[in-house]
Amino acid sequence: MSISTPVSIRQGNLLLLSVASLPATAQERDSQSRSVLRGQLAGPLHELRGQGISFWYDRVSNAELLELQEDVELHHPRHATLTVPAGIWRSIGQSEWDGRGRTGA
Numbered sequence: 001m002s003i004s005t006p007v008s009i010r011q012g013n014l015l016l017l018s019v020a021s022l023p024a025t026a027q028e029r030d031s032q033s034r035s036v037l038r039g040q041l042a043g044p045l046h047e048l049r050g051q052g053i054s055f056w057y058d059r060v061s062n063a064e065l066l067e068l069q070e071d072v073e074l075h076h077p078r079h080a081t082l083t084v085p086a087g088i089w090r091s092i093g094q095s096e097w098d099g100r101g102r103t104g105a
Contacts, residue, residue, distance in 0.1 A: 015092040026058040064091040
């Protein structure tokens with residue numbers, strides 16, 4: 001699926017934002033692990049399942065990026081499984097702010 005407009009997908013403390021292309025300064029990382037982000041409280045991993053997954057890091061923008069050649073599933077034991085469409089995605093770990101200076105999931 002080609003993404004023509006900005007899209008975001010959130011699963012717990014993981015936010016994925018679609019981007020138009022990989023930055024020229026991005027470098028491919030080891031793609032053996034399919035983990036995108038560790039959960040905030042209990043530590044389970046947000047894991048991609050599918051084929052054609054590449055992980056990238058851009059030092060200039062400090063961005064973690066995913067290049068998906070086809071739609072994949074995003075799994076986490078505490079959240080519903082989501083389908084992530086093929087394309088380029090920026091992976092952002094987030095914390096939930098409770099207004100009293102503490103974070104939680």
